[in-house]
Amino acid sequence: MKPKVVQYLDRGELPLKEGEALALYRAMRRARFFDEKALTLQRQGRLGVYAPFMGQEAAQVGVALALGEGDWVVPSYRESALLLARGLPIHVLILYWRAHPGGWRFPEEVRAVNPYIPIATQIPQAVGLALAGRYRGADWVVATSIGDGGTSEGDFHEGLNFAAVFNAPVLFLVQNNGYAISVPRSRQMRVDFVARRAEGYGIPGVVVDGNDAVAVYLEARKAVERVRKGEGPTLLEALTYRLAPHTTSDDPSRYRTREEEEAWRSKDPILRLGKALEAAGLWGGDAEEALLRELEEEFARELALADQAPEPSPEMIVEHVYKEMGPDQKRAWEALRQGKHVEELW
Amino acid sequence: MVAEKARVLNLVQAINEALDLALARDERVLVFGEDVGRLGGVFRVTEGLQAKYGEGRVFDTPLAESGILGLAIGLAMGGMRPVAEIQFAGFLYPALDQILSHLGRWRHRSRGRVGLPVVVRAPYGGGVHTPEQHADSPEALLAHAPGVKVVIPSSPERAKGLLLAAIEDEDPVFFLEAIKLYRGARAEVPEGYYTLPLGRARVVREGGAATLIGYGGMVEVMLEAAEVAAREGVEVMVVDLETLVPLDEDTLLEAVRETGRAVVVYEAMRTGGFGAEIAARIAEGAIDYLQAPVVRVAGYDAPYPPFSAIEHHYRPSARRVLAALRRVLTY
Ligand SMILES: Cc1ncc(C[n+]2csc(CCOP(=O)(O)OP(=O)(O)O)c2C)c(N)n1
Numbered sequence: 001m002k003p004k005v006v007q008y009l010d011r012g013e014l015p016l017k018e019g020e021a022l023a024l025y026r027a028m029r030r031a032r033f034f035d036e037k038a039l040t041l042q043r044q045g046r047l048g049v050y051a052p053f054m055g056q057e058a059a060q061v062g063v064a065l066a067l068g069e070g071d072w073v074v075p076s077y078r079e080s081a082l083l084l085a086r087g088l089p090i091h092v093l094i095l096y097w098r099a100h101p102g103g104w105r106f107p108e109e110v111r112a113v114n115p116y117i118p119i120a121t122q123i124p125q126a127v128g129l130a131l132a133g134r135y136r137g138a139d140w141v142v143a144t145s146i147g148d149g150g151t152s153e154g155d156f157h158e159g160l161n162f163a164a165v166f167n168a169p170v171l172f173l174v175q176n177n178g179y180a181i182s183v184p185r186s187r188q189m190r191v192d193f194v195a196r197r198a199e200g201y202g203i204p205g206v207v208v209d210g211n212d213a214v215a216v217y218l219e220a221r222k223a224v225e226r227v228r229k230g231e232g233p234t235l236l237e238a239l240t241y242r243l244a245p246h247t248t249s250d251d252p253s254r255y256r257t258r259e260e261e262e263a264w265r266s267k268d269p270i271l272r273l274g275k276a277l278e279a280a281g282l283w284g285g286d287a288e289e290a291l292l293r294e295l296e297e298e299f300a301r302e303l304a305l306a307d308q309a310p311e312p313s314p315e316m317i318v319e320h321v322y323k324e325m326g327p328d329q330k331r332a333w334e335a336l337r338q339g340k341h342v343e344e345l346w
Numbered sequence: 347m348v349a350e351k352a353r354v355l356n357l358v359q360a361i362n363e364a365l366d367l368a369l370a371r372d373e374r375v376l377v378f379g380e381d382v383g384r385l386g387g388v389f390r391v392t393e394g395l396q397a398k399y400g401e402g403r404v405f406d407t408p409l410a411e412s413g414i415l416g417l418a419i420g421l422a423m424g425g426m427r428p429v430a431e432i433q434f435a436g437f438l439y440p441a442l443d444q445i446l447s448h449l450g451r452w453r454h455r456s457r458g459r460v461g462l463p464v465v466v467r468a469p470y471g472g473g474v475h476t477p478e479q480h481a482d483s484p485e486a487l488l489a490h491a492p493g494v495k496v497v498i499p500s501s502p503e504r505a506k507g508l509l510l511a512a513i514e515d516e517d518p519v520f521f522l523e524a525i526k527l528y529r530g531a532r533a534e535v536p537e538g539y540y541t542l543p544l545g546r547a548r549v550v551r552e553g554g555a556a557t558l559i560g561y562g563g564m565v566e567v568m569l570e571a572a573e574v575a576a577r578e579g580v581e582v583m584v585v586d587l588e589t590l591v592p593l594d595e596d597t598l599l600e601a602v603r604e605t606g607r608a609v610v611v612y613e614a615m616r617t618g619g620f621g622a623e624i625a626a627r628i629a630e631g632a633i634d635y636l637q638a639p640v641v642r643v644a645g646y647d648a649p650y651p652p653f654s655a656i657e658h659h660y661r662p663s664a665r666r667v668l669a670a671l672r673r674v675l676t677y
Contacts, residue, residue, distance in 0.1 A: 154440065
């Protein structure tokens with residue numbers, strides 16, 4: 001039997017409070033604004049390799065807004081929208097994508113673990129973090145995220161099983177965008193939905209229309225409540241699409257068609273929620289323009305902040321490898337600080 | 347068996363050509379990994395091979411390195427000759443269990459009955475501003491696994507012949523390709539099928555003052571340093587190890603005995619890196635000839651910096667090699 005795909009938009013429903021609906025829309029719009037700017041900066045050589053999320057805003061923002069302040073997020077590398085919605089300042093995110101040390105330490109209050117580059121390694125760790133909360137009497141929930149490709153890795157399966165066995169308070173978000181770089185879902189798994197695998201671990205698996213912010217948000221909120229009550233982990237699969245390339249070094253024309261991209265463009269999560277808001281009389285007139293102006297100003301301020309970050313200095317290479325530098329790091333640090341290399345100090 | 351004609355190719359093209367020839371020559375050869383099929387690999391090393399040989403012989407796997415290595419082991423047990431790609435050497439870590447517990451042990455465990463002719467190709471090393479963990483050089487980890495060979499070519503024409511030899515080899519071979527050389531190195535590459543022996547180091551420049559020893563992406567750095575030194579009247583020898591396991595100790599020791607001074611260059615973390623092995627072999631086999639301590643030029647004892655603006659301080663440069671050279675010359 002096909003799992004039901006939860007969906008609300010395009011049916012004339014908007015089962016949300018006005019504030020919630022607007023918060024979702026603004027957070028998605030702000031994330032998209034960032035994504036577009038980031039691509040431009042990358043092309044100008046002012047950002048390193050960047051992984052765009054365009055099209056996946058609803059999945060990320062929907063989950064971010066369903067969480068409480070004390071909850072944690074353990075994201076993957078494509079989760080800039082989730083991090084922004086979680087309150088990560090834009091200039092820190094810019095520095096992160098500049099591979100600048102200033103972007104490698106997220107402010108404590110954001111409660112986000114830096115994304116990792118190796119796929120799926122964060123999954124068992126998220127389970128550990130969730131259990132730590134339980135040991136320490138905190139009721140934090142951990143939301144962790146992965147792509148459909150990442151669910152092939154062993155760590156994904158070990159993490160889900162651990163979470164189930166320990167009844168850990170974790171929400172697993174799978175952003176199923178159909179591809180792992182070039183490899184389509186059908187080459188990644190034989191099941192039609194990742195969420196089916198949840199049953200194998202004895203936990204609920206829910207499939208949502210990942211381009212429907214309302215569906216993601218409401219399902220994520222339900223799951224978070226369940227998780228917080230101690231009823232155990234949930235796997236939430238958001239069906240979505242990455243409109244941009246895998247990263248700025250990728251060429252998607254080698255593995256997907258224009259028609260496919262266009263079809264998904266028409267399901268753009270921002271347009272869809274925007275239409276629903278307009279129909280409900282919550283958006284329209286010059287609201288969009290005013291928002292964009294606001295975002296433009298914010299971005300300019302934040303970019304200036306990022307640009308002011310001092311150039312990293314060579315000795316940073318050997319800092320923070322250990323709590324206290326060992327003799328090898330100390331010698332290297334001294335050399336690098338003097339603008340030399342360790343060979344020149346002897 | 348070297349064909350007469352040669353063309354200038356880069357490392358990507360040379361390796362692609364080797365894979366093409368191996369697929370054409372032996373039906374048991376299979377090429378697989380993440381994104382190697384339709385996309386032709388993130389560096390395009392396998393470009394065009396799926397179109398030519400079909401999805402049965404050149405295929406995308408699910409994203410799972412331990413799965414890829416386990417699959418390769420099983421295929422080899424069943425009589426195939428798998429050539430697996432790991433997208434970046436820094437992503438070999440999820441597969442270390444298969445490598446350390448199984449890949450390298452089978453011949454020994456079966457008392458010689460089962461050998462695994464597996465080749466694992468992976469790009470490694472820095473110098474091109476890749477994101478975090480894309481620049482790791484895990485050759486020492488691999489060299490420490492019993493039962494596997496480790497080959498690191500330094501030029502397109504060597505890479506082609508060495509890869510074909512690796513595919514013919516009856517034991518598992520890790521074939522690490524310096525990312526910096528993929529499009530950076532260009533050389534004349536003979537046409538047609540030819541192999542170059544594994545397990546041989548080679549002197550790529552003669553000189554009597556000191557010996558520089560390295561492999562892969564460091565060979566061009568050593569040659570650059572040697573060039574600068576030569577302009578100052580100091581002729582140094584440059585040795586490209588090419589195969590780390592099995593190590594050609596004879597060539598290595600002979601080269602060091604000739605000059606009495608040695609600098610070892612590698613881009614992994616210094617402590618416990620493969621350069622430490624080289625220095626130890628020199629101490630064991632050539633101590634009487636040494637006129638200065640062996641000096642290592644390596645990465646620092648820290649993760650390869652994800653901060654692209656300062657990564658060039660981590661990766662050994664000709665300037666650092668020259669500083670080390672000065673030290674062994676003035677000891
Ligand atoms: C262990 C490991 N293997 C390979 C890679 C290279 N890699 C980076 S992203 C990616 C595809 C990920 O696909 P998916 O999980 O579906 O997420 P998406 O990029 O589609 O959001 C691969 C293979 C990696 N980062 N880590």
